[in-house]
Amino acid sequence: MAYQRSALMQERLAENRQRILASARQLVARGGFRAASINAVAEVSGLSTGAIYRYFPSKSALFIEVLSSAVRHECDILLAIVDGDGSAGERLRAAVESFARRALQGPHLAYAFIAEPADPEVEAARILCRREFSDVFKRVLRQGIASGEFPKQSVDVSAACVVGAFTEALVRPTEHSARRRQDKALVGAIVDFCERAVTGTA
Amino acid sequence: MAYQRSALMQERLAENRQRILASARQLVARGGFRAASINAVAEVSGLSTGAIYRYFPSKSALFIEVLSSAVRHECDILLAIVDGDGSAGERLRAAVESFARRALQGPHLAYAFIAEPADPEVEAARILCRREFSDVFKRVLRQGIASGEFPKQSVDVSAACVVGAFTEALVRPTEHSARRRQDKALVGAIVDFCERAVTGTA
DNA sequence: GAAAAAAGTGAAACACTATTCACTAAAATA
DNA sequence: TATTTTAGTGAATAGTGTTTCACTTTTTTC
Structure with a gap:
């Protein structure tokens, strides 16, 4: 039956x-x-x-799945870049640029990754998401340091700073919105900042 | 009467x-x-x-006042450093270090400056707070660039990145908490990161 | 096609909290 | 001290949004 x-x-x-x-x-x-x-x-x-x-089963469960699947998708894209060709510096630049560009497409979604959600369960998932992002950047950082291309630095902290730097720089414009013209310059400035921070060269 | x-x-x-x-x-x-x-x-x-x-008059009004007075206090401390003695690089290091140190004392308060609050009114105040912080950093950046000490860069973006970099690096540990031993190293790594990012020298 | 099982509905129950308000307590006036 | 005005109380109200549940519709089985 x-x-x-x-x-x-x-x-x-x-x-x-x-x-x-x-x-x-x-x-x-x-x-x-x-x-x-x-x-x-x-x-x-x-x-x-x-x-x-x-x-x-609950609203939390639904949104945890929304977040984590979106993050998995973004991380896959980043990983392909990070494990691709080129020097560590080039790959870092490319990864930051790609991430920044995509985040500008859906600023609110990017914001949700950072914003404190009402629910502690979702909060836990959010923290994992940020860790996943920074893990990707840690890979290039380690490679660049090992090859001597980047100066010695705390991989953990630098990766977190990179994620923080561009989320702050990207998320802020959310309020204004609708200034597509400046996007290119914004992405460029962020990429430059992160490159200097990691490589230590102007 | x-x-x-x-x-x-x-x-x-x-x-x-x-x-x-x-x-x-x-x-x-x-x-x-x-x-x-x-x-x-x-x-x-x-x-x-x-x-x-x-x-x-309302919960929002109360918390807006809480936030803005806390921020004013922090900004005063930062301004004193930024407008103090030393090269632009030294003052930037000192400001970042002071901010990071103080944020570690009350991680949740620091978090509140970044977290999305439930109420849109408070959200507006929060945005202003971040702008105030980054405005302080813009001052040193402008000075350093003018004197040739820092390479040319977008002052707006770099200031936002600096704020973002250390908030991300500081706020993340909130979950763990209670690891005072590593604080010093953490602050040091953040300061180094920001210095490289701004000065472009390892 | 009839019976059984699952999917889908949406109004109501529930939980959470900011806000109000009828009231009491305290302070200022005369 | 009696009267008026303000401060303070906290239970009731109200708004919001998640979750449930008695019920209807659809799908599967025999």
Whole structure:
């Protein structure tokens, strides 16, 4: 008598789950955590509030998944750059630039990675996310120091500073918004700053 | 018939006001905004919840005052260093070091300056606070660049990066906490990072 | 097609907290 | 001291947003 889901049904359920995640991500990207209530998620994804709880046990669980999947995606991109070709300095520049550029596309999402969320559970996930980012930068730093390209420095601290430097520099403009012209210059200045900080050369 | 407050009474009222502010600051410093409900503030300051509203029109107003007075105090300290003696590089190092050291004393308070608060009104105040901090650093940067001591760079971006770099590096340890031994090394590494970033010399 | 199981609904229950307000206590005036 | 004005109380109110649940609809099994 074991009930079995048809392939079609299974697919529809998976689709719903994805739609819920996508809706939540979209809401965070547009208006931050604040704008992403369960009701809003339900509305955007075309389901009822109750249905959300069939897919996720709680609001926290939903947003933890939103955050961590977004971060995994970003980290994959960064890792490809960091483990690519070129000198450590070149790869660092490329990684910072890529990260900064992408963050400017969805400033609120970037903000959510840094912002204190209401829920302590999500907070824990957020901390892990930042660690993942800085871990990527630690890789290049270690390589550059080992090869003598970078001066000796605390890899932990420098990686955290790099992440902090551009999140601060990027997130601040969130309020103004809509100044696409200056983006290029902003990204360039951030990249320069981080390069000097790490390489110690003007 | 105009009612006049006695000097004693006036003093007691001012004292209460200060006690409320101090209680709120203490609660934020210990447990972040999250722990600082009006009820908690009332309890700590030994007044009733209703009484708080005789001194401050709203929770937001209270916390805006807490934040801005704390920031003013920190900025005063930084300004004294920045406008003091020594080369631009020395003063920058001293300012970063002082800021980092003091932030380590009350990590949650430092966190509150960065964290997204629930209330948009407080958020606005928070943004101003960060700008005040970075304005202080802009001063040294301009001086150093003018004298040729620092290479050319975007003063706005570099100042934001400096603030971001050490807030990230400082705030992260908040979770662990209670590792006073490594503090000195941490502060040193942050100062080095910022110096390299700004001066471009290892 | 009827019975059983699961998915989906959305209004109501619940939790959390800022804010109010009818009231009491204290202080200033006369 | 009696009266008026202000300070202070804290339970009730109100707004917000998550979670539940009795119920309907859809899907699967026989």
